[in-house]
Amino acid sequence: MSIEQDIKQPRFRSPYQRMAVNLLFTSNWIGDMQMRLMRPQGITLQQYNVLRILRGQHPNPVRVADIMERMLDKMSNASRLVDKLVVKELVKRTECPSDRRAVDVVITESGLALLTGIDELQTGWEASLGTLDEAEANQLSSLLDKLRGSE
Amino acid sequence: MSIEQDIKQPRFRSPYQRMAVNLLFTSNWIGDMQMRLMRPQGITLQQYNVLRILRGQHPNPVRVADIMERMLDKMSNASRLVDKLVVKELVKRTECPSDRRAVDVVITESGLALLTGIDELQTGWEASLGTLDEAEANQLSSLLDKLRGSE
DNA sequence: ATGTATTAAATGTTGCTACATCAACTGTAA
DNA sequence: TTACAGTTGATGTAGCAACATTTAATACAT
Numbered sequence: 001m002s003i004e005q006d007i008k009q010p011r012f013r014s015p016y017q018r019m020a021v022n023l024l025f026t027s028n029w030i031g032d033m034q035m036r037l038m039r040p041q042g043i044t045l046q047q048y049n050v051l052r053i054l055r056g057q058h059p060n061p062v063r064v065a066d067i068m069e070r071m072l073d074k075m076s077n078a079s080r081l082v083d084k085l086v087v088k089e090l091v092k093r094t095e096c097p098s099d100r101r102a103v104d105v106v107i108t109e110s111g112l113a114l115l116t117g118i119d120e121l122q123t124g125w126e127a128s129l130g131t132l133d134e135a136e137a138n139q140l141s142s143l144l145d146k147l148r149g150s151e
Numbered sequence: 152m153s154i155e156q157d158i159k160q161p162r163f164r165s166p167y168q169r170m171a172v173n174l175l176f177t178s179n180w181i182g183d184m185q186m187r188l189m190r191p192q193g194i195t196l197q198q199y200n201v202l203r204i205l206r207g208q209h210p211n212p213v214r215v216a217d218i219m220e221r222m223l224d225k226m227s228n229a230s231r232l233v234d235k236l237v238v239k240e241l242v243k244r245t246e247c248p249s250d251r252r253a254v255d256v257v258i259t260e261s262g263l264a265l266l267t268g269i270d271e272l273q274t275g276w277e278a279s280l281g282t283l284d285e286a287e288a289n290q291l292s293s294l295l296d297k298l299r300g301s302e
Numbered sequence: 303a304t305g306t307a308t309t310a311a312a313t314g315t316t317g318c319t320a321c322a323t324c325a326a327c328t329g330t331a332a
Numbered sequence: 333t334t335a336c337a338g339t340t341g342a343t344g345t346a347g348c349a350a351c352a353t354t355t356a357a358t359a360c361a362t
Contacts, residue, residue, distance in 0.1 A: 013274070016285075019289075023295065024181060026174060030174055070159055077348075077349075080312085096310095102309090131297055216339085250340080
């Protein structure tokens, strides 16, 4: 369905405005599906992102500042996200011995197990994006990269 | 810059995962710029979206439910967004005479004036997306439409 | 060694989303 | 007319983003 129909706006000022609106809309559409995927697992999308980052470095610890740097949503409160994950016992937080300001965060076995389960769900979800073939998916990525190239 | 560099993740499971992550990231990138555009105007991005919808129907009133339907971010609290705009005197809220459950919302002169000023800023901002030419912008939109086609 | 600047994390505030629920109102059928 | 289902908007809650500020620890210059 065209973006015009999806948001019931018949005209746009320019191809650029149309593209920008389409991007925000499609991103929400994807984020929404991802969120619905995570909820039954007891975590939110942002908590999942933190866990993924931690798994990427496992068994090495990751500092809160490093987590922030790698998050998609810029930075803000990785500290509070880690809080929630500690409560769920999906990560462990220990004071960094070499720098007592810093905090080392490590994913637990329980956290790794959760991610393993989610991996399967993710693979299934990606299959539902099959309206684009691989070449088109790559082309879309390239256009996005080029768009941001302005910076 | 490639998405791999932007988020410091060297590999993705598939072109589809890469595309999805790229979409979320680029959408945040655009939303961020838009937000910075709005803030000096004293409104948030979501409040701006509500005003745009109201201007589209001006001088006809729009119901809260209609606003929700047209918002990019699905539905939730158009009611509270209208609250904030009423306080700023950018919109007026009156009980709908034909159906006392419904609420008619209309943009004020002050609201229209604000949007006129923002229009210029938007046009300037769109120019900064010029790393893509118009054909590429249209192509990107088409790919996004096709992606959502799965539904 | 001491004072200053810098860094890391935590925390407080505002605004938003998603969801559930509620209250008021309307339409319809018995 | 009355009962009930559906609709419209408001509101309460949890979670996250952006931003500013605070606290603690460290680095550095004098």
